[in-house]
Amino acid sequence: NAGVTQTPKFQVLKTGQSMTLQCAQDMNHEYMSWYRQDPGMGLRLIHYSVGAGITDQGEVPNGYNVSRSTTEDFPLRLLSAAPSQTSVYFCASSYSSPGPSSYNSPLHFGNGTRLTVT
Amino acid sequence: DAKTTQPPSMDCAEGRAANLPCNHSTISGNEYVYWYRQIHSQGPQYIIHGLKNNETNEMASLIITEDRKSSTLILPHATLRDTAVYYCIVRGLNNNDMRFGAGTRLTVKP
Numbered sequence: 001n002a003g004v005t006q007t008p009k010f011q012v013l014k015t016g017q018s019m020t021l022q023c024a025q026d027m028n029h030e031y032m033s034w035y036r037q038d039p040g041m042g043l044r045l046i047h048y049s050v051g052a053g054i055t056d057q058g059e060v061p062n063g064y065n066v067s068r069s070t071t072e073d074f075p076l077r078l079l080s081a082a083p084s085q086t087s088v089y090f091c092a093s094s095y096s097s098p099g100p101s102s103y104n105s106p107l108h109f110g111n112g113t114r115l116t117v118t
Numbered sequence: 119d120a121k122t123t124q125p126p127s128m129d130c131a132e133g134r135a136a137n138l139p140c141n142h143s144t145i146s147g148n149e150y151v152y153w154y155r156q157i158h159s160q161g162p163q164y165i166i167h168g169l170k171n172n173e174t175n176e177m178a179s180l181i182i183t184e185d186r187k188s189s190t191l192i193l194p195h196a197t198l199r200d201t202a203v204y205y206c207i208v209r210g211l212n213n214n215d216m217r218f219g220a221g222t223r224l225t226v227k228p
Contacts, residue, residue: 042219
């Protein structure tokens with residue numbers, strides 16, 4: 001049981017390049033999310049998904065796209081990288097109880113992708 | 119903005135209890151108190167959570183005041199491996215409600 005797997009671990013991009021950060025989980029979790037963490041700060045939510053085919057914006061969505069075609073995968077796309085997107089990116093997942101008042105269990109986090117945009 | 123206030127840093131002697139405080143004076147009746155920690159740039163790790171009652175698991179204890187405006191995370195016998203940033207977070211039913219603040223940097227010293 002690998003948990004939440006993020007690839008790559010490190011990436012350097014030039015301004016304007018595009019790339020996709022991969023996130024996969026093997027726990028059959030409905031809820032998945034992406035955070036970014038900047039030096040000395042806590043994590044900020046970029047995008048999240050409550051199930052396959054459903055995504056929504058978090059606190060800082062600009063410059064990022066997501067899709068959720070399967071339960072297992074939740075890739076994060078940078079269409080045109082900017083130096084302001086230099087950060088550490090964490091993917092997380094959790095169980096969601098069924099029903100209209102769905103409760104999310106605590107998050108399981110991956111070990112992050114360290115992205116530098118020059 | 120984070121709904122919690124934590125001291126920026128604390129020290130603790132190895133083998134002693136570490137008591138990490140958190141203020142959440144605007145907490146709503148249906149909001150939980152969660153604690154996570156982050157060890158040196160790894161992904162955050164869930165520790166414990168509670169609604170009203172005190173909670174204990176294999177990692178820690180959580181003491182929530184009766185008015186729910188503050189709480190304390192207790193690591194009963196801190197080890198060097200407990201050195202980390204500890205985040206106190208208030209959330210409702212959903213994880214997208216969570217807002218991470220700067221946390222408390224706990225340093226366990228030999």
